[in-house]
Amino acid sequence: MTRAALPAASAEMPPRSRWRTHQRRLAPWLFLAPGLAMFAVYVVSPIFQSMWISLYDWDGLGEKVWIGAANYAELMDDDAFYTSLWNNVLWLVLYMLSVPAGLMMAIFLNQTIRGMRLYKSMFFFPFVISQVVVGLIFSxxxxxxxxxxxxxxxxxxxxGVAILADDRYVTYGIIxxxxxPQIAYVMILYLTGLNNVATDQIEAARLDGAKGWRMLWHVVLPQLRPATFIAVVVTVIGALRSFDLVSVMTDGGPYGSSRVLSFYMYEQALSEYGYRMGYGAAIAVVLFAIMMIFISGFIWKMWRDERER
Known part of the structure; x- marks a missing residue:
């Protein structure tokens, strides 16, 4: 009878022992819980609220009027929306120049020569100043x-050419x-990545005769994939949410030619020209969808590359 009772006794584990058994599994979730709660309240919930508001005609104060997808249908015939969308495409394409430019600067600053700390501080300076200050300087x-x-x-x-007063050049000037500052940010990411490059692989490649572009392409860049992924993601996000510089430098002008989606959303929803919260929310949903398409693509590609390794 004693042997038969043993399994039942062991199955009825006291709560304290059960907690100790699962403590290592539960501890990470307990540490993550406050952050996950904040993320759900301040990020996930507003996303769904914006989607819901985009289905209404609402000025932000009065009663909401359900109009379904009418805001999205209006977007399809809105020339200002297409101008903003095209400017965002320009931002996205030209902003990608910051990735190779930041990499080249990081490689240059990764050398151990006299006075390099001073050079690093000078290249780092644009990143620490406000976007408003950057806008004023370039204005x-x-x-x-x-x-x-x-x-x-x-x-x-x-x-002379007044860059910010000419609708042909204004968007390029703001970009x-x-x-x-974006190049400076990418440079910092790559400098961090270069500090983790395996020196033994570099030495082995040198013994095999690799140098210059061959060394960079076949040895250094594969080890910088995590830094490249982060650099591309933050560059895409920075290009699509480009609001500060447009607001400071041109306020969307001349004649709305420098608008981007984030600025047009603000103009429609919160400025004296609009107070159309539903229409502004529809623009925000479109911007969010574009951003998610790019970021999801990058995440899927990185996940696929990790599986193939």
Whole structure:
């Protein structure tokens, strides 16, 4: 009878012993719980609320009026929306220049030469200053009459160009301003990645005669995949949520030609021109969908590459 009773006694484990058994499995979730709760309340919930609001005609204060997909149907005939969307495409394509530019700067600054800390501080400086300050600096840089770029173009061609007042060049001028701190950010990511590159693989490649571009492409870049993934993701997000510089430098002008989706969303939902919360939410949903398509694609590619290794 004693032997038969043993399994039953062991099955009825006291709560304290059960907690100790599962403590290692439960502890990470307990540490993650506050962060997950904050993420659910302040990120996930507003996303679904925006989707819900986009189905209403609402000024933010009065009563909501259900209109279904009418806001999205209106977007399809809105020229300002297509202008904003096209400008976001330009931002996305040209912002990707920050990834190779940041990599080249990181490789240059990864050398052990005298005064390199000073050079690193100078290249790091654009990242630590506010986007508003960046916008003001470049507004003065482009300014007619006294702007350095304006005077340089006038000296070379005889006629100055007011970058921010010309609808042909304004978006490119704002993107150039945004690239300045973005390149510095990508450079920092790659500098961190270069510190983790295996030196034994570098030495082995040198013994095999690899150098220059062959060394970079076949030895260094494969080890920088995590840094490249993060750099691409933050660059895509930065390009699609480009609001600060547009607001500071042009306020969407001239004639709305420099609008992007995030600025147009603000203009429709919160500025004196709109107070159309439902329409602004519809623009936000479209922007979120575009962002998720790109980020999901990058995550899927990285997951597939990890499985193939």
């Amino acid at each position: 003065w840089f482009y300014a007619p009459d006294f702007g350095l770029l304006y005077q340089l173009i006038e000296w070379l061609t005889g006629t 150039a301003a945004g690239l300045w």
